[in-house]
Each structure stands twice: as structure tokens, then as C-alpha cells.
Amino acid sequence: MTILSCFLALLILPLRAAGTDPFLWLEDVESPKAMDWVKAHNDKSLGRLTKDPRYAAIEKEVRKIQMAKDRLPFPTLANGWVYNFWQDADHVRGLWRRTRPEEYAKAEPKWEILLDIDRLNKDEGQDWVWEGAACLPPAHQDCLLRLSHGGKDAVVVREFDVAKDTFVADGFYLPEAKTDVAWLDSGRVFVGTDFGPGSMTKSGYPRIVKLWTRGQALADAKTLFEGQPDDVSVSAYTDFRPEGSVSFVDRGMTFWTAKHWIVEPDASLKALPFPDDANFQGVFQGYLLAQLRSDWKIGARTFPAGALVALPTASVWDASPEDKVELIYAPDERSSISSVASSKSFIYLDTLQNVQGKILRASRAPAGWLVESVSLPGLGTASVRATDDFEDSVYLSFESFLIPTTLYAYDAASDEPKPIKSIPARFDAKGTVAEQFEAVSKDGTKVPYFLVHKSDMKLDGTNPAFLYGYGGFEVSMVPNYLNDTGKVWIEKGMAYALANIRGGGEFGPKWHEAALTENRQRAYDDFIAVAEDLIKRKVTSPRRLGIMGGSNGGLLVGATLVQRPELFNAVVCQVPLLDMLRYTKIAAGPSWIGEYGDPEDPKMAAAIRRYSPYQNVKRDVKYPEAFFLTSTKDDRVGPVHARKMEALLESQGHPALYWENIEGGHGAAADLEERVKMRSLQFTYLLEHLAD
Secondary structure, three states, rough: OOOHHHHHHHHHHHHHHHOOOOHHHHHHHOHHHHHHHHHHHHEEEEHHHOOOOHHHHHHHHHHHOOOOOOOOOOOEEEEEEEEEEEEEEOOOEEEEEOHHHHHHOOOOOOOOOEEEEEHHHHOOOOOEEEEEEEOEEEEEEEEEEEEOOOHHHHHHHEEEOOOOOOEOOOOEEEEEEEEEEEEEEEEEEEEEOOOOOOOEOOOEEEOOEEEEEEOOOHHOEEEEEOOOOOOEEEEEEOOOOOOOOOEEEEEEEEOOOEEEEEEEEOOOOOOOOOOOOEEEEEEOOOOOEEEEEOOEEEEEEEOOOOEOOOOOOOOOOOOOOOHHHHEEEEOOOOOEEEEEOOOOEEEEEEEEOOOOOOEEEEEEEEEEEEEEEEEOOOOOOEEEEEEEEOOEEEEEEEEOOOOEEEEEEEEOOOEEEEEEOOOOOOOOOOOOOEEEEEEEEEOOOEEEEEEEOOOOOOOOOOOOOEOOOOOOOOOOOOOOOOHHHHHOOOOHOOOEEEEOOOOOOOOOOHHHOOHHHHOOOOHHHHHHHHHHHHHHOOOOOOHHHEEEEOHHHHHHHHHHHHOHHEEEEEEEEEOOOOOOEEEEEOHHHHHHHHHHOOOOOOOHHHHHHOOOOOHHOOOOOOOOOOOEEOOOOOOOOEEEEEEEEHHHHEEEEEEEEEEEEEOHHOOOOOOOOHHHHHHHHHHHHHHHHHOO
């Protein structure tokens, strides 16, 4: 028995004797005993992987790509400026900066630095991680900055004056909490935060939203709305438009259901008539927008699930406002709307058609809504990157597995996307192909997936390959440029697969809902079917096949690990959920009951127990050595799941590796240095297990 195993056994014996979960003590996230356990496991894993002869070369290649000066500075548009947050080797925590559009179009634009996070940390002795800025339209001079300690979801909010390039003395300030704050005007904000006992939901988000006036004590702010303790969260915000602004209150009962109200001038609330499961998209030119998650039947009319609909704002006060609903766009059964954005004159839709991207723009015409395609080259992922509700300037992007990301300035008047920036190729894609196949799942459902490999790859089952998946929360897995994966993996003759399993949003709400709650196993069946198809096609074999996923994708690969361990030889499990019978008692777990179901419900507990990775580890089964990666500062999923799974596997004699980054939050990396390390460890592990 190793020293580490002896150390672990001594810690768990008293708890085992008591008949409880022997690893419950690891849920005390930053206790000295838990952190000693983390250090011991980090030292073991890092000691092995960083000493692998391949690690240094991989780290060099990953560093060159992740810290390249010629990465794209993705834009945010506001009041005639292009804003950007940038990290590089000299500014690992990052720079918040801006420039004018004409300067931005240059190969090397000159930037005005607004805030240097590395310098701020040095000056204040802090560990700040940038979490974004909410600035008051249209001038965008008054900003509420969100700064996190080590990458947590909980943030400190501080007011910043862009014109003076400084924090505002005695400005709006909120201490660390999972805060939601938004401008009403220059002197007032809507705020939901930890006001004291009972003010947060069981999910750990604001239950109460108040209207807070500049100079007023937070305790004296006027309560606008109170939700219920079992809600996910409540919030209020203003949708600023050139034709007039409208304020809203949202009450999220579950992750997938919410009620919405307009805030009237006297602070009273007027309910919106959309279904609770609709995804409210705000206001555009006097219309309220919503994307439907289920069919909406109104009298003789039915608007299909996945459609984007509009309702004149003024009709909310009518006796039957639903009669005024208009259809903007309805995807077919092999299509979906990924996101909705707007400029002054147009609504822009990122759509997927058989998991290939296409951008649509919609505008109100005399005869109804006019929907047109925006032309971008080739098959891949097309995205709206930046819009401004007060202007018609738009930035778009296009990329695929093998085509580097290109950024376009889009002129709505001429309908011509003009390429202005692209990253250089990060790997040699010559002789490489990206193909789309279908696997047949356990219930007969056809599940698409992508496969990227060298065109001369021999179909003899000897090729190292890893399969990535997610399968939850209506998140779509799409063709993105492979960057360091291309360099470290594809260029060297290995294969990469991306699964479009149920639970995702590739084919709209119904594709997602097919794997909700008691039907969760369908996502795992789909993923297993793709793995089996890769083996059947002799792309690879169980000896050469690995799987990877993060967050809900970590649950995916964890469930697949315990259900079909003979299919794989490597498992990269990132910031995962794994103990699903206790997930509602860990971090923000209660907020996902709408996705996974409530383990307090006996029927759901039985369904969850059948797939929950932590509850299905068996001593007499041979598992591939898995690699768990997480972060101490992850206050969304938490490091607890990965810790307990590692400890359980090890206690039963199964091999496993573990790395817990102290900072990083749910992204597991707070800056570029940490990201380089995390990526390098993962690639080294995969090569160690799948390549000769």
C-alpha cells in the first residue's frame, strides 16, 4: 500500500464505521483536511504527467497557441467604440480596453487601456478575475464592473467611470455575492444580492430584487419583487432602445421556466402573457420577443416549439394580448435557433441547419416580418459576435474545424460581410478532412457526430481518437476551429470526434427535452452509440479511444465510464457533476432540478440512481484510469463531485488521476498560464493512454 493510500484509509475509516458516505468530509471544500487531500493528489498526478517526456513539447505547443499575440480580439460594440478584454503572456489576468471601429479594422490597432487587472491585483494585493462590465446605454460611461476572487461565480461589484478612467469614489459598490445588478438610469440600479438571511434562494442566487438609488444605504433600497425560496433566482433589468426603454422583472422558477413582468413608472408590475417555458428575448422596435420551448396554442393558431415570436408591447394591457402574437421565424425539425441579437434596425438569429451554422436577419415590413439570409462562406459555425441596439454596426464570425476563425464587419445596408481579421492557421490541415456521420442509439434514434482525421487514415482500429460530448441544457456542440487540438492531436495523425447527442440544442427544444429528468439515460445511450460507431467503422478501438467532457459533459463521461468501461482507455472528466443523489446539496445544485429532476422525489431518485456515476462504481469491474480536473473556487458545480469520485475509485483499488486548480472557478483556469497547464496535462494524459 502506498503512503497516499494509507493516508486516505486512515481518514475514511471512522466515517465508514458510522455507516455514512465515507467521503462526505470532502464536501467541506476548504477545510485543512480536505486541502491536504487535494495537495497529496495534485502532487501525485502532476508529478507523473509533467515528468512524461512528451509533456514539455506539448506545453510548448499549447503555450504558443494559447498566448499568441495574433489571436482575435473579439469585440463588444457600444456608443461608437469597440471594447475588448484581452489576455496574453504579459497580461495573464487581462486588460479591459477599447478603440474606434476604423482603428479596430487595422492589423495592429492602438488601444486605450481602461483597466489592467494584473496591475490592479498588484496594487490591491488581490486575486481579481474579470467577470465583465455592465455599462449604462447609450453613452456607456457609467459601468458596473464584476470582479471575482479566483474565478468564482460570486463577484464584487464596483462602479467605474470610463471618461475619467477610474473607480468612482462612493459609487455603487456591492460586496462578494452571487449578485445581479443592472442600470435603470445614472442614479438608480436594480439589485439582487445577499441582503441577509432569507434573501437568497436555495440555489444560492438572489430571491429579492430592489431599486437602489445613488447615495442611499443598501438597506434602505425599495423592494420591487420577492420570489420564493425554491425559485432559482429573480432579477430586474432595463432593455435600452433608441425608440424607448422598457424595464422588466424576471422570476426564474426553474432553470427552464420563468415569469416576466414589465416595470411600470410607479414601480407596479404588468405580467407578460408568454408561456412559462418560453425564453424571453427582450424588446425590439416596440415588440416583445420570445423563443418558444414548446408548442403554444392560442385559439385556432399554434406556434411551434423553437419558433421566435413577437408581441406588440402596447398590447400587454389589452384584454387578450395573445391575439396579437406574430411569428418571426420557425425552424424545421432539423434546425434550431442558437441565439438572438439585435441592432437598431434588425434582429439577428444564429441558426443551425443539420448542425451547420447560418445567420438570418429579420425586420418588420408592412406585410409582416421579413427574414433574409446573411451570406458567409462554407459549412461551419457562423455567429453574430457583436451588435449595438443604437446602431447598425455588426460583427460576425465564421469558422470550422479546419478553417481558422475569421471576423467580418457587416454592413446591413449593402448586406455584405467584409472580412477584417482572421487568425493564422495554428496547425497544418493539409490532407485533413472533417466528416459528418450518424450513429444509431439504443432506441433507434439517429445521432449525428463529426469526425476529423487525416484523409489517408487507415481504417484498421489502430488510430488514437478522443470523443467529446456535452448533451444537456440545450447547448449545441458545433464545428469550432481546433487550435491546439489540431496542433497536438490532428496534425500528428490522430482523430477527433464531436457528438451531437440528445440533451443538446442541435435540433431545437425537442432534442433537448428528449433527455430531460427521467429520460437522462438517452444522452448516455447516444454517446455510447457514437463510440460504438467509431469502433465499428474501425476508426479506432477500445484500446485507442478516449472520451472528454466538462460540467454536464463531465457527468456524461462519468456515467459512460461506469456503464461501459470496456469501450474506452482514457476518460478526461472536467469540473463534473458525479454524485447525482446529492447534487442539490452541493454548490448551485438546486438550480438544475429542471434539468435533472429532484432526487428527493422517490421516482426521480430511482431514475437518477441508475445512472449516477458515484453510486455505480463497482469494486469488481475494471475501469480505465480516469483523469478528474476541477477547481477549489468552483462555486457553481463545486470540486466535491470530482473529489469524492476520485476517492471512491481509489478506495476500491481502481486507478485514477486528479488535479484541482485552486483558482479558476467553473472554468478551472483563472488566467492563460493556468489554461496552458490544464490543456497540457490533458493532452499528455491522452497520449499516455492512447498512443504508443
